[in-house]
Amino acid sequence: MTGTGPLLRFLLRRERRSLPWWLLGVTLLVLVQSTQSQSLYGTPEALQRLRDTIGANNAVIAMSGPTDLLVSIGGEIVFEIFAFAVVVVALMNMFLIGRHTRADEESGRAELLRSARVGRHAPLAAALLLALLADVAAGLLVFAVAAGTGLPVAGSALFGAAITAAGLVFAAAAAVAAQVFESTRAVYGTVAALLGAAFALRAAGDVGSGALSWASPIGWGQRTLPFAGDRWWPILLSLAVAVLLGAVAVALLTRRDFGAGLVATRLGRGRASAALRNPYALAWRLQRGSVAGWVAGLLLLGVAYGSIGDSIEQYVRDNPEIAQFLTGGAAEVLNAYLAVTAGMAALLAAAYGVTSVLRARAEETSGRAEVVLATPVSRATWLAGQLGVALPGTALTLVAFGFGEGLAYGMTVSDPSQVPRLVGVALAYVPAVWLIVGVTVLAFGWLPRPAAIVAWAVIAYCAVITLFADSFDLPGWSRQASPFAHTPQVPLDEAADMPLLALTLLAAALTGAGYAGLRRRDVGY
Structure with missing residues (x-):
């Protein structure tokens, strides 16, 4: 463990x-949910109406959690947001561990660090300690926000502790995956799959007998029942699993070579097929797994949202206060x-x-782009290959969401025409999404190093404006900077052609400017 302290710093x-x-x-999620729930369901009568409505809706239970939480306003907040x-905390841990373990080994940074007085286990220990500090900070912020908005202190402390414990489980799982696989992408894919499985098991358990929820770290946290019983012992289960997985990660680290994984990467063909002999096919081959994952995720999200569409009107009739948060009343x-829901899907796209x-x-900084550009491939063609995946891919994810939402909603109301209708609704947000892609290309072309921060x-700005502008009572000028503010809220509004055309042309202009920047700078810097 020599060098763990300096590495952590x-x-x-x-x-x-x-x-x-x-x-x-994480703080904003809890803050917004706490303030809105207390304003909507602050009376016993309102909470009882909510309990009667949600208790009969399996789709809402699958999306949120067990109805055992709906005995107090604090429990309702945990039900809605936990x-x-x-998910946010798990993704945070996944990137923290993956970036400072497997990604550092791939880039060669870990080898440079290991050349100093640093023990074999120090990088992994430092990454796990970083995740621990991040999870504790997240738990403390959740506690502070919950208690600061008037919820009981004991339940707020348990709420924060449950968030911390769940995060530690996924941090330890990412540490194990970093020892098993040779690539960062495989680590991220494995942890994301575990997160999806945890959510699905929790959802199936909450809708059913509850047994399957005990197979999910998310379910363990919800079974602490903050503000609805305050059971601390399920946190011990999360901590025990986290410690066990951490020990497994350390044991696996001693059994593998530096830079390698326990599962070796399968070697490719000696010669590329005809389908890989241009930059467009190469970009698709490199990103096809990511595209498939995002499409599947948006499809499932659409199914989840569409499945409760038929009950929304009854839900608002039972809880009329919610109408004030919906445009159109x-x-x-x-x-x-x-x-x-289409706006939220557009943010994800x-x-x-x-x-x-x-x-x-990433291809540029790793040196792989230089290999491609050493062939008769121009910079413009190489970047066009990347955008040949990004632009159709964003449209495809929105189509998948609209299809899933239309299919699920159409089945509940016995109306197949909802599928093409809601696919069209989702496609109305494509120009706004492409504009954000254009901003990213512009930053990549002219400001490559801070491009990720800019993008x-x-x-983040668009998400805050889309989700929290009304809650925070933000001024009108701040909303106009978001491309989604200029997108018709279909199907609530008519799909006007001029705003969509203007967004598309602006996206094309930003993309062209990004191309110009790439042509004028050095590659790899």
């Missing part, structure tokens, strides 16, 4: 810009709900577009 310095954003995201907060409840474009930067800052 080094990792904290490396994360000083990105980690606070993760913590801010699973999503754990109670008269346009369903269309307002569909517009809100934009996040995929950013990751796809930034993949070009994710734009995503």
Whole structure:
């Protein structure tokens, strides 16, 4: 463990810009949910109406959690937000561990560190300690926000502790995956699959007898029942699993070679097939797994949202206070709900577009792009190959969401025409998503080093404006900077052609400017 302390300080310095954003995201989720729930369901009568409505809706239970929590306003807040907060914290841990273990080995940074007086286990120990500090910080912020908004202190402490314990489980799981696989992408894919399985098991258990929920770290946290019984002992289960997985990661580290994994990467063909002999096919081959994952995720999200569409009107009738948060009020409840869900899907599609474009930067800094550019391939053609995946991929993810939502909603109301209708609704957000992709290309072309910071800052800004502008009562001028503010809220509004055309042309202009920047700078810097 020699050198763990200095390494930890080094990792904290490396994360000083990105980690606070993760913590801010968790804090905002809990803050907004707590204030809104207390304003909507602050009376016993309102809470009872909510309990009667949700108790008969399996789709809402699958999305949120066990109805045992709906005995107090604090429990209702945990019911609404806990699973999503754990998803954010789990992703934070996945990137922290993956970036400072397997990614450092791939880039050669770990080898440079190991040449100093650093023990074999020090990098892994420092990464796990960083994750521990991040999870404790997230738990403390959740506690502070919950208690600060008037919820009982004991339940707030348990709420924060459950978030911390769930995060530690996924940090330890990422540490194990980093020893098993040779690539960072495989580590991220494995942890993401575990997170999806945990969510699915929790959902199936909550809808059923509850037994399957005990196979999920998310379910363990919810079974602590903050504000609805305050059971501390399930946290011990999360901590025990985290310690066990951490010990497994340390044991596996001693059994593998530096830079290798326990599962060797399968060797490719000696010669490329005809389908890989141009930059477009290569970009697709490199990103096809990511595209498939995002498409599947948005499809399932659409199914989840569509499955409760038929009950939204009844839900608002039972809880009329909710109408004030929907554009159009109670008269346009369903269309307002569909517009809100499409907007959220568009944010996720934009996040995929950013990751796809930034993949070009990763190819550049790793030296792989230089190999391609050494052949008769121009910079413009190489970048076009990357965008040949990013732009159609974002549209495809939105189509998948619209198809899933239309299919699920159409089945509940016995109307097959909802499928093409809601696919069209989702496609209305493509120009706004492409505009964010264009901003990312512009940053990549002219400001390659801070391109990721610029792109994710734009995503964060659009998310805050889309989700929290009304809650925070933000001024009108701040909303106009988001491309989603200029997108018609279909199906609540008519799909006007001019705003969509203007967004598309602006996206094309930004992309062209990014091309010009790439032509004028050195590659790899």
